[in-house]
Amino acid sequence: MKTYCAEFVGTFWLVLGGCGSAVLAAAFPDVGIGLLGVSLAFGLTVLTMAFAIGHISGCHLNPAVSLGLCAAGRFPARHLPGYIIAQVCGGALAGGVLYVIASGQAGFDVSAGFAANGYGEHSPGGYSMGAAIVTEVVMTAMFLVVILGATDTRAPAMLAPVAIGLCLTLIHLISIPVTNTSVNPARSTAVALYAGGWAVSQLWLFWVAPILGAILGAFVYRFIGGGVVAGPDSPDGDRLDAPAA
Numbered sequence: 030m031k032t033y034c035a036e037f038v039g040t041f042w043l044v045l046g047g048c049g050s051a052v053l054a055a056a057f058p059d060v061g062i063g064l065l066g067v068s069l070a071f072g073l074t075v076l077t078m079a080f081a082i083g084h085i086s087g088c089h090l091n092p093a094v095s096l097g098l099c100a101a102g103r104f105p106a107r108h109l110p111g112y113i114i115a116q117v118c119g120g121a122l123a124g125g126v127l128y129v130i131a132s133g134q135a136g137f138d139v140s141a142g143f144a145a146n147g148y149g150e151h152s153p154g155g156y157s158m159g160a161a162i163v164t165e166v167v168m169t170a171m172f173l174v175v176i177l178g179a180t181d182t183r184a185p186a187m188l189a190p191v192a193i194g195l196c197l198t199l200i201h202l203i204s205i206p207v208t209n210t211s212v213n214p215a216r217s218t219a220v221a222l223y224a225g226g227w228a229v230s231q232l233w234l235f236w237v238a239p240i241l242g243a244i245l246g247a248f249v250y251r252f253i254g255g256g257v258v259a260g261p262d263s264p265d266g267d268r269l270d271a272p273a274a
Contacts, residue, residue, distance in 0.1 A: 032086040032112075033111045033115040036119065037122075038082065039086070040115070040120045041119040041122055042074050043078065043123075044124060046071070046073065047071035048127060048216065049130075050066060065202070069198055071210075072197045073194065076194030078090060079193060080190055091212070091213040091214070092214045093242065095109055095112045101177055101247035103177065116215040120218060120219030121218065124219035127223075139223055139224055140224065142224065146234075147209065148161035148208060148231060152208060153205060153206050156207045161208045164203075165208060166239075166245065168204050169241075169243050173250065176189075179192040179193055208235070214235060214236040
């Protein structure tokens with residue numbers, strides 16, 4: 030249960046920090062942090078939580094990452110249901126906290142977006158559903174390649190959280206204009222539940238595409254990385270110690 034609780038807390042922080050920066054600070058008068066600031070915020074949530082709970086749960090914070098690590102032989106399938114439930118619930122609680130904070134401002138309108146992911150008329154840049162699918166699949170696939178490479182036992186020790194956090198920052202810099210960047214079904218669900226309407230109706234894409242991308246990334250790394258590389262404490266590759274996001 031401690032690992033599930035760690036995933037709950039970690040995903041809570043990812044949604045509160047990342048989506049909170051988008052809702053509360055991105056366009057704040059005169060000193061808004063903008064796209065760059067939001068991208069950094071998401072990366073920093075992962076970086077900080079990887080150091081805080083990576084040794085407890087692996088710091089996945091993302092159903093797609095957990096599924097991708099499982100496909101790569103780095104994570105046991107028996108833990109998937111508990112991890113995914115903890116991640117979605119942690120994100121949903123953070124969405125609720127963010128809603129309470131944001132609604133304290135006069136004129137707040139949750140239907141304006143609430144950092145929800147979308148395509149078509151709900152894409153920040155007006156990108157099509159096809160563009161959104163390709164973006165989410167490719168970005169999540171590359172995210173898994175970085176996660177698996179950075180946590181490989183042959184990689185420099187203790188630098189995985191930095192590489193993974195910077196990778197998530199880069200992903201947001203590329204794809205916020207297209208979908209508002211998901212690559213994480215728990216993050217998408219967390220705000221869609223409160224935005225409602227179109228956000229819920231488009232949520233399917235932000236589950237399907239990241240999961241497909243994560244599995245693709247897992248197979249890509251298994252090919253280029255020479256197969257499964259198990260941790261020293263788990264010769265069969267049944268690991269829980271891969272900091273992720």
